[in-house]
Amino acid sequence: MGVVDKFIFLVLIMPIMLVSLLFAKYVFYAKIFNKLSRPVFLIMVVLLFITHQYFIVSFAMNNVGFVCYQYVLAIAAYYIDKKYGTALMFLSAFTVNVYLAVNSSTNLSRLLIAMIISLGVLLTASIIEKVSTKHILVGFSFTNILINAFIPWLFGNLYPERPYSIIDMCLVIMGSCLIDVLIGLYTRSVEAEQKKLASIERRESHDKLTGLYNYNAYSRFIEKINFDPRGDWLTVMIDLDYFKSVNDTYGHLDGNRALKFFAQGLENFVDQNIGGESSLFRFGGEEFCLLVKDYPAEKCFEKMDKFQELLQAEPFFTKNGQKLRLSFSAGLASTEDSEQDVLLMVRNADAALYIAKRSGKGRTVCPSCHF
Structure with a gap:
């Protein structure tokens, strides 16, 4: 695959696809899954995540020959809810190795190493999240770029048959920046909408002169x-x-x-x-x-x-x-x-x-x- 083709795939197609999956997951969680009983909710969350994750890994492997962006969904989940995000970190590594096992590209030792890498991802996200408590979006953006850029390099060492070059890393960083921009724009639009609704609700429930409830x-x-x-x-x-x-x-x-x-x-x-x-x-x-x-x-x-x-x-x-x-x-x-x-x-x-x-x-x- 040429550099131009990789640019289109890693900087444009995959980031846009991942943001679309994130928005789809948000709609499913907020509008559909939360109406289910807790056991069913958890089952549906896991199934949806595995389906998306398997698709991401398959899509990347078949187009550029290495795994990338596999932690985007888990990192986003971590910044929303640490408990679910932590579980999805390890589920990400498991799903990647299931795909590779199906294609005869992994073994048990590699799966264990992948789990250790997931622990490192979790610790990194936790440290950055604590440092950027007052600026959550900045923390997510930095975590997203750092993890997306270096995890494929670690996997490249774990799977030498799947090379990951400096050019690939630069393209993934650019793609991660696009993900951050799109999520930032979406977050700001949601915040603006929430402020507008809060303002309307306040006007309807508060006296304009005194500020008391009306x-x-x-x-x-x-x-x-x-x-x-x-x-x-x-x-x-x-x-x-x-x-x-x-x-x-x-x-x-x-x-x-x-x-x-x-x-x-x-x-x-x-x-x-x-x-x-x-x-x-x-x-x-x-x-x-x-x-x-x-x-x-x-x-x-x-x-x-x-x-x-x-x-x-x-x-x-x-x-x-x-x-x-x-x-x-x-x-x-x-x-x-x-x-x-x-x-x-x-x-x-x-x-x-x-x-x-x-x-x-x-x-x-x-x-x-x-x-």
Whole structure:
């Protein structure tokens, strides 16, 4: 085979074919195999890998006379899942030797040496992966080039009848670079798509002004825990006091800034003082809702009073520098005192909020709390 023919085969045809096989494996794993039971899944993974690997070895041997690119699939698997990747490293060597055995080109001692080479490949991939933890794609690319270039040289020493020249090594390095470029382009396109989907999902579930979860997210969350509560829940319905007068006096821009100031302060306070499994939602306007799992109602009541004090100590300033001391009214209820009914809990918290606003505002009401 001439140099031009080898260039076409080693730099273009095989790399493109290998990337196609990688994408096919990804589709099979992600879309088809993961729906199977674990034993069947493992059997199908092994069969698919052996089929691809046998084809790669046969294709290379029949066209250039030596084995190359046999670890590409296993290296990719290793960087996705170390456990499967490790198994496929040794399965790669086994498959190569099965092919050679069928063609009367190997023996048991060569198989053992091939397994030792696979161990070396695994150690090399492991070291590079640890060094490049923050740059996985770079680590994969370097591993791919290094292994693809030098393993055929080792096999060339193991099988002298299958010569592997410096020119062959250079062509394989070029082909490995093409594999890295194609996988890099695919990875970047997947990441861009994931970011786009995450952005769309965030817009649908988060309030644009405050960054909190919105009413749509609240509705889905309530439906979920109402269907399967799993634990005791409590809710705090919160309403910012005298907000209409803030808008009327200082304008809607300062009103929005005040809302954002209050929401971010409340979110930070909840994270630092309540934590656990808690979610904060903005219903719209100046209304908010806090949902907390497995947290004492009395303790939550005390925390809300503490936040009320914090608001008084840290006033909001308008664009013109005018100082405003914000306050809120809140109603608190739990599933424990609402017949374990999530929807009834929300209605009870709403009723408690109404009592708080009617009785002077700037306070939290919890009819079921025991002090």
